[in-house]
Amino acid sequence: MKFFIYNTNKEIAAQIENYIYEERELLNKCVEIDVSYSINDTLKILKTDEWYDLLYLGINNFDEDVFRIASIIRNKYKTKGPEIIFTDYDTTECHKLFKYEPLNFYCYPIRKEIIKVDIEKIFNRVNKEENEVLKFHYDGITKGVSFDEIIYIEAKGNNSEIYKKDGNVDNATESISKIESRVKTEGFIKCHRSYIANLKYIEGYSHNKIYIEGGYEIPIGRTYAKEVKKIIFK
Structure with a gap:
């Protein structure tokens, strides 16, 4: 399973990364995580052939750059693509992101328990797809x-x-x-x-x-x- 974290706040990115790694033994599956703190690095990564099962994208007060990232992801993967979770300090305007079909929206601070639920959902989906899709x-x-x-x-x-x-x-x-x-x-x-x-x-x-x-x-x-x-x- 492969995850991607984009957040300009390094502490928040590290927290999400640690929560994911803590669950890998429970899932008994290899876990890879790519982390980016800048929009330019993120755009470069998304231009490669890398496949991600789940992306955590920090909105940063509804920064337009995050909209660009989400749009690229949905346009790049023509079939059922990676799941996206948006994170921010305030989700009162999260309806603006519905068109990107996110799995969820989270407010900081992010709890370990909800990360665990995310990973279990993705784990089940990945196992199913590996048996059905080329x-x-x-x-x-x-x-x-x-x-x-x-x-x-x-x-x-x-x-x-x-x-x-x-x-x-x-x-x-x-x-x-x-x-x-x-x-x-x-x-x-x-x-x-x-x-x-x-x-x-x-x-x-x-x-x-x-x-x-x-x-x-x-x-x-x-x-x-x-x-x-x-x-x-x-």
Whole structure:
């Protein structure tokens, strides 16, 4: 699980960071935390491919910079993105931030108990998503697609194309071998060095092709033929 804390007040940022670290043993999961005290550093970090599960953003009397950060986050992650929690000394005008779909708003001082509740919520969500969604990168944007939505995946050089049952194709700036390691236990089969198919949508096969729902045909590589037949008729 990965967290991000932005706050110009270093003491408050340190307090939130310590509360999170205190809960990591309880969750029995690796915890990473990035902390930023300046808007410029925060904007640089958000331009990378880093994925965060939860961000604590200090509003600082509704500073416009925080609105910029929240807007970038929601625009960057096209699917269900990270959760955001806004923190400030006063939340009487927190309605201005509803459009960024925050998980919550907190007034200082922040209590350890509510941090624990946040982490448990995110922990449960992350565990669920890890079992249901393929996360990948494209042009610096972290995206995700349900395994059930994927019909097949095709290699395009060092990149990949993800064909979905709605007819759309997602591009990933990741190799098919890297993606294979994430989908091989989710009902997918590699039938060619450049193709991975979702077993759920296979309608038939010949000695050198797999026929997939929607009229798709993908090749079977010679070295994969025996394994394909074994798995399909298992």
